[in-house]
Amino acid sequence: MTAVLEMRGITKTFPGVRALHDVNLTVQPGEIHALIGENGAGKSTLMKVLSGVYPHGSYSGEIRFEGEDRRFLGIEDSEKLGIIIIHQELALVPLLSIAENIFLGNEQAERGVIDWSVTYSRTRQLLDTVGLRESPGTPVTELGVGQQQLVEIAKALAKKVKLLILDEPTASLNESDSTALLDLLLRFKAQGITSILISHKLNEITRVADSITVLRDGATIETLDCRHEPVSEDRIVQGMVGRSLTDRYPKRANSIGEVLLEVEGWTAHHPVHVGRRVVKDVSLTLRRGEIVGIAGLMGAGRTEFAMSLFGRTYGRDIRGRVRIDGREADVSTVEKAVRQGLAYVTEDRKTYGLILSEDIRKNITLAHLDGVSRFQIIDEERELEVANGYRDRLRIRSSSVFQETLNLSGGNQQKVVLSRWLFANPKVLILDEPTRGIDVAAKYEIYTIINALAQSGKGVLLLSSEMPELLGMCDRILVMSEGALVAEFTAAQASQEKIMQAIMRKGTH
Secondary structure (H helix, E strand, O other): OOOOEEEEEEEEEEOOEEEEEEEEEEEOOOOEEEEEOOOOOOHHHHHHHHHOOOOOOOOEEEEEEOOEEEOOOOHHHHHHOOEEEEOOOOOOOOOOEHHHHHOOOOOOEEOOEEOHHHHHHHHHHHHHHHOOOOOOOOEHHHOOHHHHHHHHHHHHHHOOOOEEEEEOOOOOOOHHHHHHHHHHHHHHHHOOOEEEEEOOOHHHHHHHOOEEEEEEOOEEEEEEEOOOOOOOHHHHHHHHHOOOOOOOOOOOOOOOOOEEEEEEEEEEEOOOOOOOEEEEEEEEEEEOOOEEEEEOOOOOOHHHHHHHHOOOOOOEEEEEEEEEOOEEOOOOOHHHHHHHOEEEEOOOHHHHHOOOOOEHHHHHHHHHHHHHEEOOEEOHHHHHHHHHHHHHHOOOOOOOOOOEHHHOOHHHHHHHHHHHHHHHOOOEEEEEOOOOOOOHHHHHHHHHHHHHHHHOOOEEEEEOOOHHHHHHHOOEEEEEEOOEEEEEEEOOOOOHHHHHHHHHOOOOO
C-alpha cells in the first residue's frame, strides 16, 4: 500500500532551540494515526511544518503527499490538496454565525456576491454530517466548546478534506463529547478520510488509533502498529518518557487540619442574560492540607463558580459569604481576593493565565510584585533570583527565564502559572483543569506540586473534567450539575459510576 503521507528527515530549529531533529512519519490512507509525546516533544511543530504554517525553506527534510514531493509556502497550499489542521485553540470568530465561520475565506459566491441560499443549504448538510443540530445562523458565541469543535470539523469537510489533523481535539471536552468526537473520526475513517490525532488522553488513543508514532525530544522514537494486537497504555507511556511509569498519581501522606475556607450560599447570575442563575446557592468547606475536587459535565458551573469567587471575575448580582480562617473575607475584587489568600489558576492559561509576549521571569513575579520590589521599584536582581528559583524547583524547561512564555510547551506554561501563585503564597488555591493538554509525565510533576502544596497546609480546590484525576488526587469530591452542588463523596466512597449517577440525577440528590 502506498503511503498517503511521508515526512522524511524533518529538522526544524528556532533561535537557541532544535525543535525537530531528523523526524520521520509515514501515514497510510484511511487510517487514524496517533502522534504522541511529552509536551515539547515536537508534535505540534511537526504538524505546522506539514500544513505550511512553517513554510518550505524554514526547515530541512522532505514531504511527500499522495506520492508527490510537496513544498508548501503557506496554509493555503496544503489546504488546496485537502490537508486541514484543526489547532488546539479553535480558530472561530465568536460573533459570526456557524455558516459564516464554515465558509470564511471559502465563500460560496458568484461574481463576488455571496449566495446565502447555497451557503445555508451546504451548512445544513455539513452539520448533519458531524451530528450538530443547530441552525446555520446561530452565532458561534452561543455554542459550547464541544459544539464549536464540530463546527471546526464541518469547516474542514467544506474544504474537501483528505487528511484531517486534530491537535488535542478533546482537551476541552467532557467525556460524552469526547466519545462523540472519536465516534465521528471512526465514521470518517469508514468513508476513507485519513486522520492524524494528537492527544494526551491515552485511553482515547488506544480506542481509535491504527498506528501510533512516538516523538521524544524532537526525534522519532518508534511507530507502533495497533491493528494486529492491542497496545497498552503502559507501553505507550514507556515510549513517551523512556521508562515505565508505575503510578500515575504520587502518594501523599494526608494531614488534614482545621477548616480553612467556608463558602455559604454562593449565587451568581449570567453576565449578559439577566435573571439566569449559573451558580445556585453553593456552600462548601475546605480544610488545611485537603484537596477537594469538583466534578461535573461541561456547563455544570464549575468554572463560573471559581471565577465568581475569585474577585468576581465572572457574573453579576453575586451573593454569598466567604470566610477564611474563620473570619469574614472580602473577595469582591481580584486584588482583595489575593490579599485574603485566594489564588486561581485558570483553565485557559493562554488567554487569561499568562502574558505570552512577556518572559518567564515577569510572568512568575506578576501577582506578587511587592516580593521583588523596594520602595515600589522592581529589584531586578531579586526578580531574577525568584524566577530562577521557581524555574529550578518546578523544572521548567526553557533556555532561560528570559524566554518568552509563548514559545514554551503547554506543560511548561502551566508550571509558570503555578510558579506565579506559589510565589504569591496563597492559603487557598483554586486549580481549574490544571493538567489540560499536558502529557502523562508532566501531569505527574504537576500532581507532585499539588500534593506538596497540600502537605504544606494549604487548601486546594481541584476542578477537573477527568474523573480518574479527581479519584487519584482528592480527599473529597463534590459534584456540580446545572450550577448546584448535588453530591459529595469521600475518596473511599467515590467511583466514576457514582459521580456520573449524581450528575445525571440533576440536583435531585
